[in-house]
Amino acid sequence: MTDHIETDVVIIGAGPVGLFAVFELGLLDIKCHLIDILPKVGGQCAELYPEKPIYDIPGFPMVTGQGLVDNLMAQIEPFHPTFHLNEMVESLESIGTPEAPLFRVRTSENGTTFTCKAVIIAAGGGSFQPKKPPIENIEAYEGTGVYYAVRKMEMFRNKKVLIVGGGDSALDWTVNLQPIAKRLTLLHRRDAFRAAPHTVEKMRSLVASGDMDLHLGQVTSLKGEEPVLEGAVIRKDDGSEFTVDCDVMLPFFGLTMKLGPIADWGLNLHENLIPVDTEKFETNVSGIFAIGDINTYPGKLKLILSGFHEGALAAQKVHRYVYPEKKLLFQYTTSSTSLQKKLGVAA
Amino acid sequence: MGVIHVTDRAGQRHTLEAIEGWRVMEIIRDWGLPIEGLCGGACECATCHVFVAEEWLGRLYPPTEEEEDQLDTVMTQPNSRLSCQILWTPELDGLEVTLAPTGA
Numbered sequence: 001m002t003d004h005i006e007t008d009v010v011i012i013g014a015g016p017v018g019l020f021a022v023f024e025l026g027l028l029d030i031k032c033h034l035i036d037i038l039p040k041v042g043g044q045c046a047e048l049y050p051e052k053p054i055y056d057i058p059g060f061p062m063v064t065g066q067g068l069v070d071n072l073m074a075q076i077e078p079f080h081p082t083f084h085l086n087e088m089v090e091s092l093e094s095i096g097t098p099e100a101p102l103f104r105v106r107t108s109e110n111g112t113t114f115t116c117k118a119v120i121i122a123a124g125g126g127s128f129q130p131k132k133p134p135i136e137n138i139e140a141y142e143g144t145g146v147y148y149a150v151r152k153m154e155m156f157r158n159k160k161v162l163i164v165g166g167g168d169s170a171l172d173w174t175v176n177l178q179p180i181a182k183r184l185t186l187l188h189r190r191d192a193f194r195a196a197p198h199t200v201e202k203m204r205s206l207v208a209s210g211d212m213d214l215h216l217g218q219v220t221s222l223k224g225e226e227p228v229l230e231g232a233v234i235r236k237d238d239g240s241e242f243t244v245d246c247d248v249m250l251p252f253f254g255l256t257m258k259l260g261p262i263a264d265w266g267l268n269l270h271e272n273l274i275p276v277d278t279e280k281f282e283t284n285v286s287g288i289f290a291i292g293d294i295n296t297y298p299g300k301l302k303l304i305l306s307g308f309h310e311g312a313l314a315a316q317k318v319h320r321y322v323y324p325e326k327k328l329l330f331q332y333t334t335s336s337t338s339l340q341k342k343l344g345v346a347a
Numbered sequence: 348m349g350v351i352h353v354t355d356r357a358g359q360r361h362t363l364e365a366i367e368g369w370r371v372m373e374i375i376r377d378w379g380l381p382i383e384g385l386c387g388g389a390c391e392c393a394t395c396h397v398f399v400a401e402e403w404l405g406r407l408y409p410p411t412e413e414e415e416d417q418l419d420t421v422m423t424q425p426n427s428r429l430s431c432q433i434l435w436t437p438e439l440d441g442l443e444v445t446l447a448p449t450g451a
Contacts, residue, residue, distance in 0.1 A: 048391045125385055133422050134448040166419045189423055194416045218422055237425060254420040256394070257385060302387075 003112045007033050007082075008322045010105050010116045012089050012262075015043020017292030017307030018122035019072040024315040026079030027331075027339055030322050033114060034081055035107055037088045037127040042069035044124055045304075047255065058305055068304075078344045084112060088127055092119060092265045094285060101287025101321055118318045121274065121283075121290040122307070125257035133164070133251050135219055137226065145222075145229025146249050150177070155248075158182045162232055162244055164219060165252035171195035173250060175202050178212050185213040185244050187234060215244065222249070262294075270296055280317035281310045287321055289314040349440030353397075355380055356446050365435045371397070371444065372431035382446060388431040393417040395430040400443035407433055421447065 009025060011018045014036035025032055040046055045054075045065035053062045063071070087107040096102030096117075105114040130148035132138060138146055150156070150173055161181040163174050166188040172195070178184045186203065193200045206212045217236040223243065224230030231243045259272050268275050268284045273296035276282060281289050291314055292307035300306070319328050333339045340346040353375055354360045363378045365371075372395040375382045383394035390413050399407065404426050410418065414432045421427070430444065 044386070048386055049389055052389060052391070131420060135422075167416075189419055190415070192415070194419070254393075256392070 003110065005033060005082075005112065005114045007031050007114060007116050009033075009118045009120060009318060010035065010089075010103070010114050011081075011120045011122055012036075013043060013121065013123035013292070013294075014038075014041040014083060014085070015122060015124050015292065016045055016068055016072055016304050017124075017311060018043070018120070019069070019076055020308045021120055021122060021291060021311035021315065022076040022079055022081045023072075024312045025318060026076065026081075027333070027342060028315055028319045028328065029342070030315065030318060031079075032081055032120075033084060033116075035084045035087050035089050035105075037086065037129075039086050041073065041083060041085070042066065044257075045069050047128060054304070056303065056305065078342060084110075087112065088260065090261055092288070094266075094287070096287070098286040100324070101285075103287065117287065117321045119288045120311070120314060120318070121262065121288065121294055122292045122311070123262060124293045126259040126262065126272070126294070127257065128255040129258050129260070130251075131253040131256040133219065133253055135222060138222065140226040141222060141224070141229045141249075144227040145224065145247065146251070148251065150250065153177065153180065156181055159247040160245055161185070162187060162246035162249045163252065164188070164249065166190070166193045166195070167252060167254065168195045168199070169252040170250075171199045171203055173252070174212070175199055175206070178206055182247075183213070185215060185246065187215045187217060187219065187232075187244070189216070189218055191216055213244075219249070219251075276310075279313065281314040282317060289318070349435075349437055351375075351435065351439070351442040351444065353378075353380055354443075354445040356448060365439070365442075367436055369435050370431045371433040371435055371439075371442070372429070374435060375430060375446075380446070382430065383449070384431060390414055390417055390429065390432060393421045393429060394449070396421050396423075396447040397428055397430045397444040398424055398447055399426045399428050400445075401426060403439075403442050403444075406438070 008030045009032040011032050011034045014034045046069050050066035087109045090108040091106045093104045103119050156177050157180045161184045164187045174186045207214045217234040219232045220235045221233045231245045233243050235241050274290040276290050276295045278297050281291050283290050291310035293302045331339050349365050350362050351365050352362050365374050372384045385394045386392040414429050
């Protein structure tokens with residue numbers, strides 16, 4: 001079943017800049033939906049450095065990545081944005097005119113479609129995707145013998161499973177799949193794991209009792225007539241090689257960022273960035289804006305604070321598309337009763 | 348003042364002027380070679396992975412636990428390092444590194 005949603009603005013990316021755009025649009029009575037490929041909001045702040053202190057957010061001598069995201073969520077709460085997480089925007093199609101833009105946006109996972117008057121791309125470095133190990137012809141086995149995520153455990157019943165990695169995902173799936181796999185092998189670069197200690201302990205006891213194998217080394221090539229995986233060649237630190245028989249390999253090497261489908265939307269691109277003007281932060285397509293790390297213009301600094309500024313200015317132009325008849329009055333939240341009403345703080 | 352030598356993924360060797368106090372990743376990026384440095388030097392992504400020439404390996408500060416954790420997420424060799432974790436000082440004049448392949 002496909003959902004269809006009509007709204008004012010679709011924001012692609014729920015990182016700090018996309019979140020703050022909700023605030024600036026909200027003050028102008030503009031409703032929005034946010035789409036993000038991650039299962040949670042916050043983008044890089046939440047995914048890459050939730051615990052890391054940030055020192056250059058105005059007004060915060062120090063705030064962590066997650067702390068900033070939590071505060072932004074509290075700040076935009078009055079505007080009730082709708083989040084579509086775990087979804088990637090697959091297509092963006094212009095169905096309006098430059099004077100009255102209209103867009104159809106479609107996501108991949110649920111196939112939700114949106115009709116909206118403006119699109120704000122706040123996608124940072126692109127969409128987070130599993131890091132693929134640089135093994136020749138690995139693509140040939142993807143979906144048949146190589147998986148970067150476990151969607152259904154049943155798929156791995158009675159299979160010879162090779163899990164690669166030393167983090168939480170690798171260790172969690174080792175412990176979870178071991179009981180149903182025909183044989184499970186865990187491969188890691190070194191004998192140290194950065195996963196929950198009790199999971200590491202559990203894995204070690206399974207190795208000690210002979211119920212699974214642990215090898216140290218790295219996969220250098222894959223064996224089997226494509227696309228049927230039969231084994232992986234592993235190189236140890238001393239340079240020697242051996243083969244592990246396996247039907248499936250699950251590499252868990254963390255996430256990386258890719259521009260993805262954005263490249264196919266007819267936007268001008270410059271080295272994987274989207275050029276915009278510095279008055280409205282609009283792209284070469286009327287009604288499509290780009291703010292935050294994903295845009296470029298003379299003097300661009302990839303700072304969160306720049307993205308906040310860009311969102312505020314873009315919102316002014318979005319207002320003209322959403323309310324072509326209305327004149328926009330510039331107001332301050334300190335003094336405007338109407339803005340305070342929108343924020344739910346009017347006396 | 349000094350230099351570093353960087354071999355790119357096409358096998359071409361570049362000699363880059365280095366600046367004291369800069370991370371090797373930043374020097375490589377500033378000269379326009381294709382190094383991603385996605386997280387900006389926070390030791391959070393491993394996209395600045397390089398192979399350090401054997402003769403230089405012992406002259407670098409050993410990797411921290413945090414760097415090892417990130418190296419777990421890429422295909423390493425015994426001479427793998429994250430270039431954002433190498434601060435350039437005049438003792439590293441002539442440092443020789445090779446850009447590691449990027450993931451697919």
